Amino acid sequence: MNTRILVVDDEQSLAKVVASYLERDGHDVTCVFDGPGAVSAARDRSPDLVVLDLGLPGLDGVEVCRQVRTFSDCYVIMLTARGDEVDKLVGLGVGADDYLTKPFSPRELVARVRAMLRRPRAATAGATPLEDPPRVFGALRIDVAAREASVDGAPVPLTRTEFDVLAALSARPRMVFSRRQLVDTVWGDDWVGDEHLVDVHIGHLRRKLGDDAAAPRFVRTVRGVGYRMGEG
Numbered sequence: 001m002n003t004r005i006l007v008v009d010d011e012q013s014l015a016k017v018v019a020s021y022l023e024r025d026g027h028d029v030t031c032v033f034d035g036p037g038a039v040s041a042a043r044d045r046s047p048d049l050v051v052l053d054l055g056l057p058g059l060d061g062v063e064v065c066r067q068v069r070t071f072s073d074c075y076v077i078m079l080t081a082r083g084d085e086v087d088k089l090v091g092l093g094v095g096a097d098d099y100l101t102k103p104f105s106p107r108e109l110v111a112r113v114r115a116m117l118r119r120p121r122a123a124t125a126g127a128t129p130l131e132d133p134p135r136v137f138g139a140l141r142i143d144v145a146a147r148e149a150s151v152d153g154a155p156v157p158l159t160r161t162e163f164d165v166l167a168a169l170s171a172r173p174r175m176v177f178s179r180r181q182l183v184d185t186v187w188g189d190d191w192v193g194d195e196h197l198v199d200v201h202i203g204h205l206r207r208k209l210g211d212d213a214a215a216p217r218f219v220r221t222v223r224g225v226g227y228r229m230g231e232g
């Protein structure tokens with residue numbers, strides 16, 4: 001079955017070029033050119049992946065992503081016309097999985113899409129999901145087979161990428177993962193981009209888990225090395 005991709009950009013010529021490259025790669029592509037239309041199309045078409053421009057009329061990409069995340073866990077690649085790190089971090093903070101800064105090559109975007117859609121599921125690390133019992137870290141319970149996490153019994157709504165990062169860390173709780181190791185596990189070893197997006201996803205994951213980076217209960221920073229699960 002062809003993957004459904006939604007391309008959202010108010011530069012219609014760029015959106016159509018991107019769509020043509022993705023269609024040649026075998027995907028079913030829909031183009032939308034404004035924010036409100038993007039939310040409606042995401043709800044109606046249930047895309048597997050959204051290519052989402054940050055600067056949109058009606059609703060900007062951040063708000064579109066925020067709204068889409070209330071009903072979909074599709075992958076989101078954010079596009080920004082500025083190299084401003086704040087835009088990138090804000091975009092990822094509302095649930096984008098990856099980002100590209102304009103100008104970019106359509107071939108580069110297609111490569112990112114391919115890598116995203118064939119990402120290994122971190123849930124499969126170590127044990128077969130159906131055989132993997134829930135992982136418990138104090139108040140945090142991670143059910144890898146069901147792809148669910150809860151703290152003190154209350155469900156924690158995680159995106160696919162956030163859950164994959166948590167699953168990767170919890171599969172080997174005493175191991176310290178470098179950014180590159182997490183990228184290879186979650187995004188795939190053919191992914192190319194800014195490895196600091198790992199820090200953004202860790203930060204967002206901590207916020208949802210109610211985990212204080214200064215006194216962590218669940219995800220610990222090992223200075224100069226990376227991240228691991230468990231207590232000190």
